[in-house]
Amino acid sequence: MTEPGAAATAGARWAVTVDRSRCNGSAICAGTAHGRFRVENGKSRPVETEIAPDEAVLDAAESCPWEALTVTDLASGTVLAPEQ
Amino acid sequence: MTTAEHPAPSYPFGPSEGLDLHPRYAELRREDPVSRVTMPYGGEAWLVTRYDDIKVVLADSRFSRAATVGQDVPRMRPPIESENILSMDPPDHSRLRKLVSKAFTVRRIEELRPRVQIMVDELVDDLLDAGQPADLAKTVAWPLPVRVISELLGVPKEDRDNFRTWTGLALATGNETTPEQIEEALNQLLGYMGGLIVQRREKPTDDLLSGLIQARDDGDKLSEQELIVLAVTLLAAGHETTANQIGSHVYQLLTREGYWQRLVDDPELVPGAVEELLRHTPLSVGADNARVALEDVEVGGRLIRKGEAVVVMPLLGNRDASVFERPDELDLDREKNPHMAFGHGVHHCLGAPLARVELQLALGTLARRLPNLRLAEAPADVPWRRDKIVRGPSALLVTW
Ligand code: HEM
Ligand code: SF4
16 A cells, blocks of 8 residues: 555645445445445435545445545655555 | 323333334334334434435434444443444444445445356355255355455455354344353354464455555554454454345245245346345344434434434335335335445445345345245244344255
8 A cells, every 4th residue: 555644745635536336335434434435316425525644434445345445646646555 | 293201111122023113113103203202221212214304314424423432322232332333433444344334335345246146156055955955044045145255355354253153252242142141152253363464464465454454554454452352343244234134124025925036037126126125124233323313403304412312224215115116025026225224334345246146146146046836834834033233134945
């Protein structure tokens, strides 16, 4: 995994996406990263698609059983989570 | 809103008979969907019976599992909750969950499908060799999940009988088992796992346990106690639930006219049938796994006060007519099936992808190889487990 510390340099921005075709609404993400995801009608969506670095969102991406959730560093395009 | 009774009615409402669901649940869902009950241990709790309300309790971070640890909270069984993945809140919970989630993603588990198929075929061979009538619970339903989780985790074959006995006792409801016996069985499980971890540390193998040891020793991601408890949880959760569900699912199919034949005629029906069986089939003897409100929260029009406990059972959401048409009917063709048999929120079952593969392969293989499968005794004579938190047949005599 990319060191979260490295990406969390001042001003870094992360992109958060949910592949809704994979998501099955378990809501693990919403509980893991409080306030970051909303699960409605059995699908999750990010509350904000661009965020300041937040470790809990990486945890959410690592915990999604369907690997539906991806976090990328906006500047470099590097996938921060989930670990491949 | 009905006036509160004092003391609240005692729970469970009656004994669990076979796979029956007490009629009181449906009444409560209509009349008093967030109601007070007196649990066998720890006093009064809120019982939620509606799908949407259960989801709120399971997903809202104002409801805490961690607040139950070490506390005399309302519960089904004597032991006081100790710290484990299912009794932690984020971010502690996330730290542990992340360590195991990679091994249980849908993608990784699909890679195990061929290996699980081999195991299922071996066990069906054993069933055929046993001669008729044979006990399907003993020869297929139990050994399959035990073998699968043991292999994944890295638990040696020769230890499987021991840990099955201990888990059985550790998960007793306490009607026929003393709190001391439950405690002792739990300690035996922890002691056994502690010993196995020492062995693996000296001679690492290519399995989940060695992976977790590495996460502890090289990454300092979890404590020794957390490591031991996590491994025991995976072992216990990985087989008790699935083993009972396999037996119960076969019973469900064989006791309804034409259901088995449908799986025989149409193998493609299996995945959907498994989802419907998961939705419909009771798993535990009652609502438990209390969540404690960290502040006042309104659920279904009721105010749950800070410090009060809510007990949950996913099955109750799965039988809610506002989400599932004819909820009490087992409908293998059900199209929309957003069941919550694996829970909801951060504690959503880690093993769900694995359980699905095991159930699909077990039922699919049995239907293919034993198209004439039927019960060897009257449905009413099938014996059910007693004094156990997880429901299921204690034996399932079949012929083919
Ligand atoms: C048909 C089989 C199964 C059913 C119906 C089932 C059901 C559940 C449910 C409802 C929960 C959530 C409990 C709650 O929130 O109070 C849960 C959690 C869990 N299950 Fe399963 N389960 C099954 C099989 C498995 C298997 C095969 C494993 C193997 C590893 C497993 C491991 C776990 C673990 C570790 C948790 C706790 C997760 C956490 O707290 O993050 N389960 N299961
Ligand atoms: S954890 Fe994954 S599958 Fe579950 S709701 Fe979030 S994105 Fe969807």
